[in-house]
Amino acid sequence: MTVLTEAELTARVANTLDLLCLVQAHRVAESPQPCFEHHSRIGFRRADGGTGTVVLSATSGFLRQIATRLLQCGPSDADLASAGRSALDELANITGGEVVFLLGAEDDLFELGLPAAIDEVVEVGADGEAMRVVLSTGQGELAVAVSIDGELACIAHADGRGPRA
Amino acid sequence: MGYRVMIVEDSPVLRAVMRRAVEQSGIGASMIREAGNGHEALAALEAEPVDLILLDLNMPVMDGFEFAREKAGRPAIASIPVVAVTTEGNRKKIDGLRSLGIEIFLRKPFAPQQLRDIVASLRTDRG
Numbered sequence: 001m002t003v004l005t006e007a008e009l010t011a012r013v014a015n016t017l018d019l020l021c022l023v024q025a026h027r028v029a030e031s032p033q034p035c036f037e038h039h040s041r042i043g044f045r046r047a048d049g050g051t052g053t054v055v056l057s058a059t060s061g062f063l064r065q066i067a068t069r070l071l072q073c074g075p076s077d078a079d080l081a082s083a084g085r086s087a088l089d090e091l092a093n094i095t096g097g098e099v100v101f102l103l104g105a106e107d108d109l110f111e112l113g114l115p116a117a118i119d120e121v122v123e124v125g126a127d128g129e130a131m132r133v134v135l136s137t138g139q140g141e142l143a144v145a146v147s148i149d150g151e152l153a154c155i156a157h158a159d160g161r162g163p164r165a
Numbered sequence: 166m167g168y169r170v171m172i173v174e175d176s177p178v179l180r181a182v183m184r185r186a187v188e189q190s191g192i193g194a195s196m197i198r199e200a201g202n203g204h205e206a207l208a209a210l211e212a213e214p215v216d217l218i219l220l221d222l223n224m225p226v227m228d229g230f231e232f233a234r235e236k237a238g239r240p241a242i243a244s245i246p247v248v249a250v251t252t253e254g255n256r257k258k259i260d261g262l263r264s265l266g267i268e269i270f271l272r273k274p275f276a277p278q279q280l281r282d283i284v285a286s287l288r289t290d291r292g
Contacts, residue, residue: 016274020182070178072185086178093176093223094273097252106254114175114225 004102004146010133012098013144016091017137021069025135025142034134035059036143039118040088042096047109052148054099055121056092062140063088089115091142099146121145167195168288169215173206173232174199174250175224183219183250186280192288203232210242217287219280220267222251230258233265248283250275 010027017023036057043053063084067073071083092115100110132145170187174180180199187194198215200206204227206218222229229249237243248269249262259270269287271280 019274019276067178071181083178086176090176090179094252097223097254097273100252101254106256109255109257112223112252114223 004099004131004148006131006133008102009099009131009144009146010135012102013091013095013133013135013142016094016098017066017135017142020094021066021087023066023069023137025137028134028136028141030132030134030143031141034141034143036121036141038063038085038088039121040085040092040115041118042092042115043113044096044100045111045113046103046152047111050149050152052099052103052146052152054092054096055118055145055147056088056095057121057143057145058084058088059140059142060084062137062142065137065139066091085117089117095144103148103152168192168217169196169198169213170194170217170219170284171198171200171206171210171215172219173201173203173224173229174219174221175201176221179221182277183280186277187219187284189277190281190284190288192285201226203227203229203235206232207235207239207242210236210245211239214242214245216245217284218245218247219284220247220249220251222249222253222262230262233262233267237265246287248280248287250280 014025017025037060038058039055041053041055045051066087067080067083070087096112100112130147134141134143172180172183184197187197198209200209202224220229247267248271249267250271252273
């Protein structure tokens with residue numbers, strides 16, 4: 001059984017970047033002055049109660065890199081900015097799916113929303129539990145923040161100690 | 166007539182990835198059409214059917230589940246094979262899609278090679 005931990009979340013996101021974009025990423029410490037300029041958010045809801053969100057924040061270097069890899073185009077391509085935005089939304093969608101899966105969605109009914117760009121990130125975990133990991137690709141960074149409310153916190157502990165009951 | 170494929174996916178970037186996977190699959194697709202949601206796809210399919218549909222499930226306007234239900238009720242397009250490319254991992258939802266005739270699932274994230282292999286095997290199976 002897998003559970004939602006920082007290590008598992010990091011592994012899932014790194015695997016996504018590897019499979020889909022052929023980009024290698026590893027976890028790094030949060031920079032004291034992060035320059036995450038692009039954000040995408042996706043929400044999810046469990047049929048029996050409980051909600052959560054996943055927010056991806058990316059540096060421009062990261063967005064440029066994954067858009068270049070996904071579209072197999074040059075870094076000066078005119079469509080790169082919009083492609084980067086679209087790629088970040090899709091990464092949010094996939095990461096949301098992975099988080100829901102880790103929360104037990106093989107057996108529980110979850111509804112995953114649609115990813116949407118947001119201007120800035122509000123503090124995560126205000127009314128529940130949260131975790132945040134930062135990955136570096138060498139050319140940029142991606143922060144992944146997961147926030148779940150109290151009902152979902154019962155089945156997944158952000159500190160990685162307690163798996164589902 | 167050559168092999169015709171439709172990609173139903175709301176993400177333009179992922180559509181590009183999937184298009185490239187089909188092009189590189191070696192099936193010799195004569196036409197690859199794209200739709201951004203199920204509603205667009207149904208309209209396009211009614212005008213001209215295809216031989217294979219690659220279907221995202223989580224989309225705006227009309228998602229893949231509703232598309233599958235609508236498609237199953239339209240005799241002209243009901244038999245077109247569908248590969249569901251999705252983040253969905255829930256057994257009940259997957260079983261619901263199987264009851265609508267969708268048998269092949271590729272879970273995101275996927276490597277483009279995986280999609281290429283599936284498309285190529287379907288082309289081989291069905292001639």
